[in-house]
Amino acid sequence: MQIKPILFYNTLSKETETFKSLKEGEVRLYSCGPTVYDRGHIGNMRSYILSDIIRRTFEYNGYEVHQVINITDVGHLTGDNEGDADTGEDRMEKASVSLGESAQDIAKKYTTLFFTDIRRLNIDTEKIEFPRATEYINEQIAMVQTLQDIGYAYKVSDGVYYDTSMFKNYGKLGGINVDELEAGARVKVRKEKRNATDFALWKFSSPDQHRQQEWESPWGVGFPGWHIECSAMSRALLGRQIDIHTGGIDHIPVHHNNEIAQSEVVNKKKFVNYWLHNAFINVEGRRMGKSIGNLINLDQVIDRGFSPLSYRYWLLTAHYRTPANFTWDALEGSHAALKKLHRYFVDELNVTLGTVDSKYKEQFHAFINSDLDTPKAIALVWELMKDDSVSKKDKRATLLDFDTVLGLGLNESDESMVKLLHGGGQKLSVSDIPTNVKAIMDEREQAREQKDFRKADALREQLHVHGYEIEDTAVGPRLSKRKE
Numbered sequence: 022m023q024i025k026p027i028l029f030y031n032t033l034s035k036e037t038e039t040f041k042s043l044k045e046g047e048v049r050l051y052s053c054g055p056t057v058y059d060r061g062h063i064g065n066m067r068s069y070i071l072s073d074i075i076r077r078t079f080e081y082n083g084y085e086v087h088q089v090i091n092i093t094d095v096g097h098l099t100g101d102n103e104g105d106a107d108t109g110e111d112r113m114e115k116a117s118v119s120l121g122e123s124a125q126d127i128a129k130k131y132t133t134l135f136f137t138d139i140r141r142l143n144i145d146t147e148k149i150e151f152p153r154a155t156e157y158i159n160e161q162i163a164m165v166q167t168l169q170d171i172g173y174a175y176k177v178s179d180g181v182y183y184d185t186s187m188f189k190n191y192g193k194l195g196g197i198n199v200d201e202l203e204a205g206a207r208v209k210v211r212k213e214k215r216n217a218t219d220f221a222l223w224k225f226s227s228p229d230q231h232r233q234q235e236w237e238s239p240w241g242v243g244f245p246g247w248h249i250e251c252s253a254m255s256r257a258l259l260g261r262q263i264d265i266h267t268g269g270i271d272h273i274p275v276h277h278n279n280e281i282a283q284s285e286v287v288n289k290k291k292f293v294n295y296w297l298h299n300a301f302i303n304v305e306g307r308r309m310g311k312s313i314g315n316l317i318n319l320d321q322v323i324d325r326g327f328s329p330l331s332y333r334y335w336l337l338t339a340h341y342r343t344p345a346n347f348t349w350d351a352l353e354g355s356h357a358a359l360k361k362l363h364r365y366f367v368d369e370l371n372v373t374l375g376t377v378d379s380k381y382k383e384q385f386h387a388f389i390n391s392d393l394d395t396p397k398a399i400a401l402v403w404e405l406m407k408d409d410s411v412s413k414k415d416k417r418a419t420l421l422d423f424d425t426v427l428g429l430g431l432n433e434s435d436e437s438m439v440k441l442l443h444g445g446g447q448k449l450s451v452s453d454i455p456t457n458v459k460a461i462m463d464e465r466e467q468a469r470e471q472k473d474f475r476k477a478d479a480l481r482e483q484l485h486v487h488g489y490e491i492e493d494t495a496v497g498p499r500l501s502k503r504k505e
C-alpha cells in the first residue's frame with residue numbers, strides 16, 4: 022500500500038502539518054485522562070473519542086500504536102485548572118470527606134466507571150495502558166529531584182516549586198502571554214513563590230490536616246503536584262520523546278505548558294511533536310458544570326433510550342476542533358440516523374462479503390487523514406449507501422472497512438451496545454417521558470442540588486401520582502414506570 026500523508030493541526034505550531042513519526046511505522050500517543058473523584062461526563066468523553074479516532078486512523082494507515090491514558094488518583098487540586106496550583110484542596114481527599122468513603126475506594130469506583138463508559142463508546146481498553154499516579158510516586162520524586170539538582174526547582178514552606186523563569190519560552194504552547202497570566206494571578210501569588218506562574222511539583226502534607234494519601238520524599242512527607250504525573254508517566258511508559266499528546270483545550274495554557282517545562286528540562290529533548298486538542302461540548306448552549314447542575318453522563322444517555330454509540334456518532338458528525346452544543350433533540354437525530362444505518366446494514370446488506378470499493382476507500386482515507394475529518398467521512402457513508410452503482414456485497418465490505426475507524430458497531434459482537442439501537446431492552450425513551458413529568462423531574466433535581474430535600478420528596482410523590490418511580494443512583498436520577 023502506498024503510504025498516504027496524515028495531516029494534523031498542531032497546537033504548538035498553530036499550523037496543519039504532515040505527520041512524521043519518531044520511529045518508522047510506530048506511534049507513541051499520550052492522553053490526559055480522568056481525575057477519578059467523580060463520574061466522567063459526556064464532555065470528557067470527547068477527549069477519549071479523540072484519542073480513539075487517532076489510534077484507529079493510525080492503525081488504518083498501518084502503524085503500530087503505543088497508547089497511554091493516565092488515571093489521576095492523587096494531587097489534582099481544586100485550583101489547578103485555573104493555574105493556581107498552590108491553592109485548593111486535593112479533589113480525592115475532598116470527595117472522600119463529602120462521600121464518607123476512603124480516597125482509595127473512590128478512586129477504584131470511578132476508575133471502574135470510567136472503563137465502563139469508554140468501553141460503551143467502543144473504545145478498546147485492552148489496547149491502552151492506564152497508569153495510576155499513585156503507582157508512579159518514585160518516578161515523580163526522581164523527576165522533581167533532577168529539576169532541583171539543576172536549579173529549576175526550589176523549596177518553600179508548603180512544597181517544592183518549578184521556577185518558570187528558568188525555562189526559555191515558557192508558555193509557548195498556544196502562544197500564552199505569560200505577562201497576562203502573571204497579572205491575572207497576582208492577587209493569589211504566594212509571597213514565597215518567585216513567579217506567579219511557578220507551580221507545585223511536590224506539596225507537603227499540612228500539619229493540621231490528616232491526609233489519606235501521602236508519601237516520604239527527600240523534602241518532607243507529602244504528595245506530587247498534578248502536572249508532574251504526566252511528565253513522569255509518559256517518560257516511564259513511552260520514553261523521553263513522544264509523537265502525539267492530546268487533551269481538551271482547557272489544558273493548553275497551564276497543564277500542558279507545565280508538562281513541557283518539566284519534561285524538556287529533564288529529558289533534554291523536545292517533549293511532544295504534535296499537540297492535538299479537542300474543543301468543548303456545551304449542553305443546551307451552556308458550559309457544563311457541577312454547580313450549574315447540567316452534567317450529563319452516559320447512564321443518563323442510556324436511561325433516555327439512546328445507545329452510547331449514538332453519542333459517539335453525534336460526536337463524529339462534528340469536527341473535534343469545533344465546539345459542539347449537545348441537545349437531547351440532536352442526540353435523538355443521531356440515534357435515528359445510526360439506527361437507520363444499522364437496519365440497512367442488517368436487512369439490506371445481509372449478503373456475502375465482496376471487496377472494498379477502491380474509489381470510496383480512497384476518499385474515506387483522504388478524509389480521515391486530513392486532520393481526522395470525521396464529518397466528511399460520515400457523509401461519505403451515506404453517499405455510499407445511496408449509490409446503486411456499488412454492489413451490495415461490495416458495500417458491505419466497504420462499510421466494514423470504514424467502521425474500523427468510525428467504530429459505530431456495524432460488526433459488533435457485543436450485543437449490549439447495539440441492542441439499544443434496535444429498540445431492545447429499553448426502559449424509557451425521551452419521547453416517552455411526558456413534558457409535565459420531565460418538568461417535575463427537573464424541578465426535583467434542582468431542589469436536590471439546593472439541598473431542599475423536603476421539596477424533593479414532595480416532587481417524588483407527584484411523580485408517583487403520575488405513575489412514575491424515580492431512583493437516585495450514584496450517577497443521577499433514573500426514571501421508570503411504576504409497577505402496580
Ligand code: AMP
Nearest residue numbers: 055056064065067068268269300301302
Ligand atoms: P478532567 O477530568 O476535568 O481533567 O477532564 C478530562 C478530559 O476531558 C480533559 O482532556 C479535559 O480537557 C476534557 N474535558 C473536560 N470538560 C470537557 C467538555 N465540556 N468538553 C470537552 N472536553 C472536556
Ligand code: ZN
Nearest residue numbers: 053054251276
Ligand atoms: Zn496531563
